[in-house]
Amino acid sequence: MSSVADLRNENASFGDERFRLLVEAIRDYAIFMLNPEGRILSWNTGAERIKGYRADEVIGKHFSIFYPEEDIRRGKTEMELEIAKREGHFEEQGWRVRKDGSQFWADVVITALRDESGRLYGFGKVTRDLTKRKLTEDMLRLSMEQLEEENKCRIEAERSAREAEVSVRELSQRLLQLQDEERRRLGRELHDSVGQLLVGAKMALGALASEKGRQNWEQQLADYGALLDLVMREVRTMSYLLYPPMLEEMGLRTAVESYLDGVRQRSRIQIDFQIAKDFGRLPRETELALFRVLQEGLTNVHRHSGSPTAQIRLRMENGEAVLEVQDQGKGAPAVDFKLGTDCIGALGVGIRGMNERVRQLGGKLEVFSSARGTTVRATVPLQTSAGKDWNASAAVSGV
Ligand SMILES: Nc1ncnc2c1ncn2[C@@H]1O[C@H](COP(=O)(O)OP(=O)(O)O)[C@@H](O)[C@H]1O
Ligand SMILES: [Mg+2]
Structure with missing residues (x-):
């Protein structure tokens, strides 16, 4: 069994090298170092996998090669190093460019590296490819928005259907009310005016009947009279049927x-x-x-x-x-x-x-x-x- 002191010793002699190997082997994170001006000093398997460059293609290059042109023009890379220098580290999610020109959604952390005297000797940069997660999140958000939209439409449709139903109900109620009033009026009218008119007509016919006329005149008048009787009874019945x-x-x-x-x-x-x-x-x-x-x-x-x-x-x-x-x-x-x-x-x-x-x-x-x-x-x-x-x-x- 090795003592604590042994372990410490071992760590001191092999630590740096083993740590370098560990970082190099990591596949899921691009981990590399920049010098104070932003030139690439180291490269790992994850960086190669995510960005598509081999170590010999990027060492010594400025890290702005990973950024969309628009970002470079706006001086984004300098600004990121500035912030990391001032605050110790810089963090963001954004689009980055692979060697083949395709873009990926990156989660980026830049950390300022200083020696014991506080002198800046470079930056450590850790990048993760979150494209899949971002696409999933975007899709999720989109379908949530769609769902919400559909829900709104449904609620709106239900509301207007309810309103239509209510107005049809109100309309039919109003119609029935009007029907009541109309019947009242009709019943009175039938009785007061049409009924009286018919009585008058019958009296006129009676007067005519007493005058001498041509053949069958009396018979015709009697027929008219009978007819008017019928009409009068009909009108009376109808008016009563309508009477409230x-x-x-x-x-x-x-x-x-x-x-x-x-x-x-x-x-x-x-x-x-x-x-x-x-x-x-x-x-x-x-x-x-x-x-x-x-x-x-x-x-x-x-x-x-x-x-x-x-x-x-x-x-x-x-x-x-x-x-x-x-x-x-x-x-x-x-x-x-x-x-x-x-x-x-x-x-x-x-x-x-x-x-x-x-x-x-x-x-x-x-x-x-x-x-x-x-x-x-x-x-x-x-x-x-x-x-x-x-x-x-x-x-x-x-x-
Ligand atoms: N008691 C009944 N006997 C025979 N037919 C009827 C009777 N009641 C209603 N009907 C028939 O149904 C139809 C509709 O009646 P209704 O809705 O009251 O309208 P309207 O009396 O104004 O015609 C009538 O036109 C008639 O043909
Ligand atoms: Mg009827």
Whole structure:
């Protein structure tokens, strides 16, 4: 076994040489020395491998041969040595040039070397080739940026889709509101002006009838009279079908009963109304929506079905209000009543409007039609968000 003193001795005699061999053998780092002016004094395997020059090609040359022309013109090499001299060392990452002119991304450390008296005798330079790592990092950064960009686009697209949905919703709500107002106006107009005009026309015809005329004159006038009677009844029925009852004050049950009484008096349809005993008041919008479905449904029975009978049913089922308007008319086999989420078929405004109203309350509208008749069914859940809020605040105030 060798003593510590032995080892120290051995180190002193062989240290320098062994260290030189070690540095020369290193492959992954270019390690070499420069004199104070920047001329190359030594060269190792790593330097040869990374930069492509053999020792005899570079020894004595200025180290600026490793720099892009632009850097040399800007005096970068002098500046690096200046900094190393002043601060002890200089460090950076940047592009360097190989013997074959190709560039590599280098991690460079230049260290000033001084003797014991502090005199500068040269520089040590260690360079690593980080091209692969830099390319990987650049690619990673690029794909991160792309990802971020795509994410932004996606969020933007989602946002505008949501906005579009909201504006369609608002639009359809506004349309339904306008429809309500329009109906009110139409109903009044039909009754006040058209109805009165028809009465006047009939009276005029009656006056004419008393005058002597040509053959069959009386018969013709009587026919006109009968025709006008028909028109008057039709107008009365239509205006009543459109007429908005005192829904808010009376509630759905009473409003429907009195509405149907009016329709029965004015039309020839025999209407049967069944309402569950426990059917009480519902939220305002639900009652209005159900009433509009009833009006529209019954108007369709009157206008399209030719049915002499109709049944209206109102009941609660699994926490949902259910309204059915059924007739025994000729049906509408040609009409596609499939009411999906996007109801853009060739349907009329009436059924689409009913569908939209019911959907706004989280419910659904179904239409079944065959040659033996048509049934419209509206189902509206009562646990709407508004209802929940009401329950919650009631519970709180009960504490
Ligand atoms: N009860 C019914 N009996 C027969 N056909 C009906 C009935 N309800 C609706 N339809 C048919 O469906 C179509 C669409 O109805 P709707 O959406 O209310 O529009 P509109 O009444 O304005 O025509 C009607 O034109 C009619 O052909
Ligand atoms: Mg209609």
